[in-house]
Amino acid sequence: MPGFLKVLFRNLLEGPSTDPFPLVPETFTPDRLRGKVVIDENLCMGCGICSYYCVAGAINITRREDSHTITVWHNACCRCAACRQFCPVHAISLIPDWHSAHPEEEKYNVIEQKTIKYEPCSVCGKMMRPVPEAILKKLYVNNDDVDLAHVRSLCPSCRQLEDARRSAGLPAAETKKAVE
Amino acid sequence: MSISTYTMPLGPVHVALEEPVYFHLTCEGENIKNVELTSGHVHRGMEQLAMQRNLVKNVTLTERVCSLCSNSHSFTYSMVVENALELEIPERAKYLRVMAEEIKRIASHLFNTAIQAHIAGFKSLFMHVMEVREIMQDVKETVYGNRMNLAANCIGGVKCDVTDELLEYILKQMDVIEPQLEEITDIFNTNHIMLTRTKGLGLLPQEDAIALGVAGPVARGSGLVKDVRRDTPYAAYPKLDFDVIVEQGCDVHSRTMVRLRELFESIKLIRQCCNKMPKGEVRYPMGKIPVNEAFAHSEAPRGEVAYYIRTNGTDTPARLKWRVPSYMNWKALSVMMRGCQIAEVALVLNSIDPCVSCTER
Known part of the structure; x- marks a missing residue:
């Protein structure tokens, strides 16, 4: 029994081990x-x-x-x-x-x-989810020459064509705004 | 049947824990002559549910089979899927898995020990053990984000890495809890109330333990050296140093002492994990699912948990079957309770640390 009396006495000295939530604004x-x-x-x-x-x-x-x-x-x-x-x-x-x-x-x-x-693709006009900027920066981390704002306005298939054109050294496709 | 013999139903509501168990007792006066066990009150058809969900969803499903050994289920399930997929997991993940498992084991054993005091009528000891257990609950909440379902395991490794600061925190908490556990062990070993209630009660002789195939602390309390972590090591256990705790008393008290002494082995394992853990990745991707079958087992707080899976090439298993330790330990109750008094049924029942929701799933 003395073993447990020690625990009881310590508990009396130390007081409650619970937080009086919601009387205190935040708990553990x-x-x-x-x-x-x-x-x-x-x-x-x-x-x-x-x-x-x-x-x-x-x-x-x-x-x-x-x-x-x-x-x-x-x-x-x-x-x-x-x-x-x-x-x-x-x-x-x-x-x-x-x-x-x-x-x-x-x-x-x-x-x-x-x-x-969604936004329309700036080349073909198809509605698409623009790639988030944070992801674009990761995708094109080693391509400083790429205009991220332009790439972002392209749908996946137009982006593929765009990448192919860039690799072949051809000029970029005309965007809808430029045509208008 | 003599005139003084009568039958008595006990349960299914709240016999020892808040889990449904039903006993049909044949008594002579206060003494129990025979016990018939009935189970199946909380059958939820989880094996069928698992066969309707994909492999990844089943990690979460199996974790919810039971609350106290939740991690053991997702751990063993992940291992069985990795065996079927022939997937090797990163070294760091092995240590992280062992660490989560041992943290859960401490909390589970302390819970059972607390309930032991509660049933014996020693409410202040119950409250004290639960308060000490709260240290482990805080560790689980801080490291894994939940007090019961850790969500630590996933197929191919672990879901979240544990940072160096958190490892420091775990080590610090181990230093806090260890002296308190020594104090609790001493109380259970010397306290008059606990000793008179538990010593010599619920005897399970070694021959019966072997015949019934009991597992975990129930087997080790009857002098059987039986531990999956040592017999067929898995994860990081082969690289870690620990002892298998065995007691020779065969009674309720020795089962409690096995659990209490195992706490220190678990602390030892957690410390080794924190110190030895290599740096690196924590999970590998799953890869293609072949047509295969696999088996895996591990030592849960209550004993051996075994999983069997059969895959058919899709991401939904063709069959998932598991066996839990309470299933064998449950049958041992009829041996333990014979000759006991009716008032001792709850104590004997608690001594096998029954997990009814696991057994009936």
Whole structure:
């Protein structure tokens, strides 16, 4: 018994080991806590690998002619971070925000939703998702002569042609604006 | 059946833990003469669910089979898929996997030990052990981002690297928890209440342990030297130094002591992992899925977890089957409970550290 009396006495001296949350503004929250999924709309390309690997079926991507919308239902998400692991452009991440309490009637509205608008290709006019600047910089890291703003305005097939022209030393294709 | 013999149902709600178990006891007065076990209350059809999902989704699914040994399931599942894919994982990932596994083992063993005190009626010891366990919960939350489901494993390695600062933090927390665990071990070894409730109770003689094929701390508490980490080493275990803890008492107390003494082996393993871990990549890509079948097993906190997979060339497994240690330990209860008193059923049940949700999945 003396063994445990020592523990009791120490506990009396040290006081409670819990935080009086919500009386204190913040409690123990490590940086790597998997709290809530957030999407960076500047990076998301809408490839759909996140929803393919989402075991909870919490991610949906709706594709339209001129945009795509990515939705994550926080109440369905099981925070396994598979989406973060597989996202090729690191557009999806988990933040340490664990404040998820909400009234029952809001249960279907607790979502993370981002709509990414498409732009027309400057050569053929086809609607396309412009490549995010951060990714372009990585793709063309050794090509200082390439005009990134111009490449960004091209759809994948026009970009291929453009690259082929550049390799062959031909002038760039005329953009729609220049034609007008 | 004599006039003083009667049958008594016990359960299925909250016998020891918040998990459904049902006993049909044949008693003579207070003494139990025979036990019939009924299970299947929380069958969720998880093997069928696994056969409808792709290999990557199943990492998350298997992690949710059980809460306390969640990491062991995703770990063994990842290993079985890697065996089927003939995929070698990076050296650093092996150490990271062992580290996650041992962190979970400490938390799991402490939970069982705390419940032991709770059932014995020693509520303040229960609270104290749970408070010490909170150190491990904080480690899990800080390093992996969740208190129970670590999401550490993925096919081909681990999901997230652990930085040097976090390794320092883990080592620091190990220094904090070790003296407290020594104190708890001493209390369980000397405290009058715990000793009178657990010593000589729930006997599982060594012959019965062999015949029933029990696993994990239940086997080691009956004097069997049986540990998958030592018998068929996997991941980084062959490169790490640890002892297999064995007790000869065959009773509830010796099973508790096996768990408590294993905590120090786990701390030893975590320290070695932190110090020996090589630098480098943490996962390799999956590659093509062949038509194959594979087997993998590992030592979960409760004993041997075994996985079998059959792939058919698609990313959905044709068959996924797993066997958990509680399945064998469960049957041993009928031996342990014979001759016990009704009031001791909960203590004996807790001594096998039952994981009903694993067993019935």
